[in-house]
Amino acid sequence: MSELTSIPSAHGFAETVTRVEQQIAARGATVFARFDHAANAREAGLHMPPTTVLVFGAARGGTPVMNASPDLAYELPLRLLVRQHEDQVELLYRSIDAWAAQYGVPAQVIAPLRLVEKVAAAAAAAD
Structure with a gap:
């Protein structure tokens, strides 16, 4: 079973x-990094559907989580994958519930990481 959550976007790839x-x-x-895998593939003479990973976070949210469970620093900052899959644009991210279970972090402590869920849902939604 995948620990990735997938949300279909109501928008095209670039707009998403x-x-x-x-x-x-x-x-x-803050967006710390943007990885355009399709552009990197083109530079290597290869083809890949539009695929971008955005790496982002905020110290006010992540720091208390890492203080409560230092090993979670390995997982942060948050990442959100936007990809074109056939005729659908999808947003994918690792389940925060899976992190909570894996690292034994209570729901109230890990709550700031739900930022990724909020960002994905809002970005994917039809206006």
Whole structure:
């Protein structure tokens, strides 16, 4: 069973990526990195459907989680994958519930990491 949660987007690929970035900024978080796997594939003479990973977070949310469970630092910052899969754009992220179970972190402690769920849902939603 995959620990990734998938949400279909109501928007095209480029618009979905833009909406994700806007949602991250609106919630006071920072995009630390953007990996455009399809562009990297093109540079190598290969083809890949549009696929971008955004790495983001906020110290105010992540620091208390890492203080409560230092091993969670390995998982952070948060990551959100936006990809074109056949005719559908999807947003994928690792389940926060899976992290809570894996690291034995109570729900109230890990709650700030639900930022990824909020960003994905808002970015994917039809207006």
